[in-house]
Amino acid sequence: MDERLLVNQLKQGDETAFKTIVDTWQDMVYNTALGIVQNAEDAEDIAQEVFVQVYQSVNSFKGDSKFSTWLYRITITKSLDHERRKKRKKRFAFVKSLFGDESEVVVHPPDFNHPGVVMDKKEDAAALFNAIGQLPENQRLAFTLHKVEGLSYQEVSEVMRTTVSSVESLMHRARINLKKILEVYYKEKD
Amino acid sequence: MMSKKTIEGKIERTLESLDGMQRATPQPWFFTRVKARLQREERSVWESIGSFLSKPAVAMAGLGLILILNLFVLFKQDNLHEATNVANQPVQLSDSESILASNSSFDYENVQP
The missing domain is CATH 1.10.10.10 (Winged helix-like DNA-binding domain superfamily/Winged helix DNA-binding domain)
Structure with missing residues (x-):
């Protein structure tokens, strides 16, 4: 399987190439996200987001690095963003609980x-x-x-x-x- | 109470606990879910534009902008009409000029008695 060929096919909107890309790298993306966020549901969500971004912005991949390296970078960025959002939510829930609003209880995983x-x-x-x-x-x-x-x-x-x-x-x-x-x-x- | 040596041993064992681990895999039919999400996101672009435009503040601002543009065009047209009318009107002469003109025309008309 030629990585460059697959990417070029995806750039031309080839659905089969996209399926091959997802099938080839889904474990790598999911496992990396899982290692960072340490939650299976969140990792699945992030992995989906990563491939949606790959589909939408494959034209920005110039081939300077390996395709897998590019995928790792997107996965890490998405995972860290996800963590920051989650932390913000937790802080907000904590502040709300200080003011007596018990609707969102802070749950320790x-x-x-x-x-x-x-x-x-x-x-x-x-x-x-x-x-x-x-x-x-x-x-x-x-x-x-x-x-x-x-x-x-x-x-x-x-x-x-x-x-x-x-x-x-x-x-x-x-x-x-x-x-x-x-x-x-x-x-x-x- | 654990001795320092026991704790150190536990720490070393813990640090090596990830050695030889397997990659985790997502649930089956992952590609189908990615496709569904992609379609949802493409649809939601239009939905988000729609919901943005239908926000009361945005809608009122848009309406205000349209009204301002209408008023602007209206005034512009009025000014244009005025300018056109002025251009089409005959030249107003002053009293002395009209008398002179009148006399002159009389003189011309009465060249021969």
Whole structure:
């Protein structure tokens, strides 16, 4: 399957090319979104949004990077936007609840269980995802792309438009921060 | 109470818990849902234009703009009419000029008694 040919066909409005693109990259887009937002419904919603944008703005893809890199960037942008919207909603609901309006109660989501994790590691993975959610944005993205999507440091640097050494540094700091967060978590649990 | 070593071991195990994980996949018929969303979004562009125009503030502003344009065109036409009328009217002469003209015409008419 030639990536460039598919993109050119989609630029000409070929529906079959669009179906092939969706079928080929839907798991990658969904899994990335799921790793960031840690909610299956939201990830499905974001994945749909990503492919709608791909259909509508494929002409803006010039082929400077790999098609998958472009897809990763759209997915990350959409996922972060989604998170910000959700946080704004939560803050608004909290402020409303302060003024006595109980119609929107702030709900704390349960631990996230990624469906791709091996059964005997589910509990540890849930604790790790909870800790990943507390990392600064760049560290979280680098860690998620590397660990959840299995991208190499080189690929992560291309997606994040940075250097390999920056990714190495982000990963190093992410590990240190995760250790601190998990230490507090296990001490509190004890 | 867990010892420091036990906690460290747990942390290391937790950090490695994502190793060898599989990719998550969306629910079946994902493409069908994307297509449906695409159609919904294309329709909603027109719907959003319609709903924007039907907002009371926008509708009133539009109506006001149309009225202002009408008044502007109306005044413009009045001015144009006035200018045309002035141009078509015969030249008004002053009293002295008309007397002179009258005399002159009399003189011409009565050249021969």
